[in-house]
Amino acid sequence: MSLIKEIKNYFRNLLDPLVSIISYMGVSPVAITIIGILISLFGAFLVAGGKLFGGAVALAVSGLCDIMDGSLARKEEKVTLFGAFLDSTGDRVSELAYFGALVIYYVSKTPANIFYVSLALIALSGSLLTSYARARAEGLGVRCEVGLIARPERIVLLILGLVFGGFPLIVIIVILAFLTVFTFIQRVVHVGKLTMGKDQ
Numbered sequence: 001m002s003l004i005k006e007i008k009n010y011f012r013n014l015l016d017p018l019v020s021i022i023s024y025m026g027v028s029p030v031a032i033t034i035i036g037i038l039i040s041l042f043g044a045f046l047v048a049g050g051k052l053f054g055g056a057v058a059l060a061v062s063g064l065c066d067i068m069d070g071s072l073a074r075k076e077e078k079v080t081l082f083g084a085f086l087d088s089t090g091d092r093v094s095e096l097a098y099f100g101a102l103v104i105y106y107v108s109k110t111p112a113n114i115f116y117v118s119l120a121l122i123a124l125s126g127s128l129l130t131s132y133a134r135a136r137a138e139g140l141g142v143r144c145e146v147g148l149i150a151r152p153e154r155i156v157l158l159i160l161g162l163v164f165g166g167f168p169l170i171v172i173i174v175i176l177a178f179l180t181v182f183t184f185i186q187r188v189v190h191v192g193k194l195t196m197g198k199d200q
Contacts, residue, residue, distance in 0.1 A: 005152075008067060011064065015064065015067060015071065019072050023072060023075055023076055028072075028078070029070070029072045029076070029083055030083055030086060032068050032072060033065070033090055034086075034090075036062045036066050036069065036090060037094065039058050040090075040093070040094035040097060041094075041097050042058055043057070043097075043098070044094075044097035045101070047102060047105055048100075048104040048105055048108075049105075052162045052163075052165045052169070053162065053165070055098070055101070059155065059159050060159055062094060063159075070087070091131070092128065092131060095124070095127050095128070095131075095151070095154070095155075096128065098158060099121075099123055099124035100124065102120040102173070103117050116170060116173070119173045119174055119177050120177075122177040122180075122181065123176040125180075126176070126177060126180025126181040126183070127176070129181075130184045131151065133187040133191070134187060137190075140191075142194050142195060144190060144191055146186055146190045148179050148182055148186065149176075149179040154176060154180065157172050157176060158172065158176065160172060
């Protein structure tokens with residue numbers, strides 16, 4: 001089990017009492033998902049305005065919502081296809097919003113730093129392509145979980161970068177830009193090896 005999965009399971013167990021309270025209150029898993037998406041959008045708004053630490057806190061809270069909605073769905077036996085679809089779509093919206101916010105943040109600098117903007121755009125593209133490659137492969141019936149970095153790792157790195165800001169944030173954006181593009185290539189190669197010749 002990876003470190004990220006261990007951390008996720010730790011928080012899932014830690015949040016179980018809160019999930020029970022939410023269940024008792026009658027809040028649906030879909031509502032938690034939507035709340036998490038809205039919090040991430042608010043966090044992205046903060047980042048675009050230069051409030052990086054606030055954006056980091058919002059992204060962390062959004063991530064906790066992402067854990068709780070699944071736990072709540074399993075607890076109430078309300079795991080649905082639409083819930084899974086909304087959860088996955090919300091993840092993409094969150095990443096798009098945050099990387100887009102970083103682009104706005106660096107564009108708004110005087111003078112605008114085009115190099116930093118380019119790095120944020122590469123990280124955004126790599127992130128979306130990595131997720132798309134997995135979704136498209138699994139839509140074709142091919143498991144595609146390979147690669148150096150998945151969404152949980154991307155979010156943890158992004159939160160750390162936003163907390164420290166400045167040069168550490170740039171370093172993390174560089175790491176994300178490289179690893180997301182590399183992971184996308186890994187997944188394309190993986191799917192190619194598994195499918196080559198099968199449609200002949």
